[in-house]
Amino acid sequence: xxxxxxxxxxxxxxxxxxxxxDLIQKGLEPHCEVVLAADGGDALLKVIDEPPDAILCxxxxxxxxxxxxxxxxxxxEQTRHIPFLFMxxxxxxxxxxxxxxxxxxxxxxxxxxLKDLVRITKKVVxxxxxxxxxxxxxxxxxxxGRLEEMSMTDLMQSLEMGQKSCRLIVRHxxxxxxxxxxxxxxxxxxxxxxxxxxxxxxxxxxxxxEFEIDFNAASASSRxxxxxxxxxxxxxxxxxxxEASRDAVETP
Numbered sequence: 001x002x003x004x005x006x007x008x009x010x011x012x013x014x015x016x017x018x019x020x021x022d023l024i025q026k027g028l029e030p031h032c033e034v035v036l037a038a039d040g041g042d043a044l045l046k047v048i049d050e051p052p053d054a055i056l057c058x059x060x061x062x063x064x065x066x067x068x069x070x071x072x073x074x075x076x077e078q079t080r081h082i083p084f085l086f087m088x089x090x091x092x093x094x095x096x097x098x099x100x101x102x103x104x105x106x107x108x109x110x111x112x113x114l115k116d117l118v119r120i121t122k123k124v125v126x127x128x129x130x131x132x133x134x135x136x137x138x139x140x141x142x143x144x145g146r147l148e149e150m151s152m153t154d155l156m157q158s159l160e161m162g163q164k165s166c167r168l169i170v171r172h173x174x175x176x177x178x179x180x181x182x183x184x185x186x187x188x189x190x191x192x193x194x195x196x197x198x199x200x201x202x203x204x205x206x207x208x209x210e211f212e213i214d215f216n217a218a219s220a221s222s223r224x225x226x227x228x229x230x231x232x233x234x235x236x237x238x239x240x241x242x243e244a245s246r247d248a249v250e251t252p
Contacts (some may be wrong), residue, residue: 042062
C-alpha cells in the first residue's frame with residue numbers, strides 16, 4: 001500500500017519505552033498515520049480527545065497499564081469498538097490477557113522482530129482502509145480503487161480477515177481477473193483461459209491497475225476451482241515469486 005492511501009488510517013501507539021516507541025513509529029509510518037502516547041494515561045487522554053482507528057498498546061506501563069486502558073475504553077460507547085492490539089511477554093499474553101480479553105484483534109509477543117509487528121499491525125490497518133473505502137463507495141456494496149493504493153496481497157488478506165463474501169474484479173494492461181470469495185476464502189478465480197490456483201498466482205503479481213469489490217455478487221459463482229485457502233494461495237504465490245527471482249539471478 002502506498003503511504004498516500006494508507007494515511008487515511010490513524011493508529012495510536014501506547015508504549016512507555018522511548019526506544020521501542022521510536023522503532024515502532026519508523027516501522028509503521030509508511031503504512032498509516034501514527035500518533036504516539038508515552039503511557040496509558042497519555043493514551044487515554046488522546047483517545048478521548050480524538051479517537052483513532054486502531055490502538056497498538058504495551059501491556060506493562062506505569063500508572064494505567066494496557067489492560068486498564070483497554071477496559072476503560074471498552075466502557076465508553078464512543079471508544080468501545082476501536083480495534084486493539086496488545087504487545088506483551090508470551091507469559092503475560094497466555095496467563096493474564098488472552099483468557100480475559102474478548103475483542104482484542106491480536107497479541108504481539110515481546111521481544112518481537114519489527115517486521116513481524118509491522119506485518120501483524122498492517123493486516124488490521126489494511127482491513128480498516130478497506131472498510132473506509134466501502135463507506136465512501138459511490139454504489140452501495142461496491143468498492144473501487146487502484147492496486148497502487150492497495151496491493152493484491154493487502155486486498156486478499158483484508159477480505160480474509162473480515163471474512164467477506166464478494167466478487168473481486170482486477171484489471172491490468174487490458175487483462176481482467178475475477179476472484180470469488182466466500183467467508184474470506186478465495187473459492188474461484190479466472191483470467192481468460194486460466195483458472196483456479198494458477199489464476200490467483202498470476203493476478204497477485206499485478207502491481208498496477210484497478211480493482212472493484214462487489215459484495216452484492218457474492219453468490220454469482222458456485223464453482224470451486226482453487227485447492228487452497230486464501231492464506232495458502234498467498235504463501236504459495238510468494239514462494240513461486242521467490243523461486244522465479246532466484247532463477248533470474250542464477251541465469252547467466
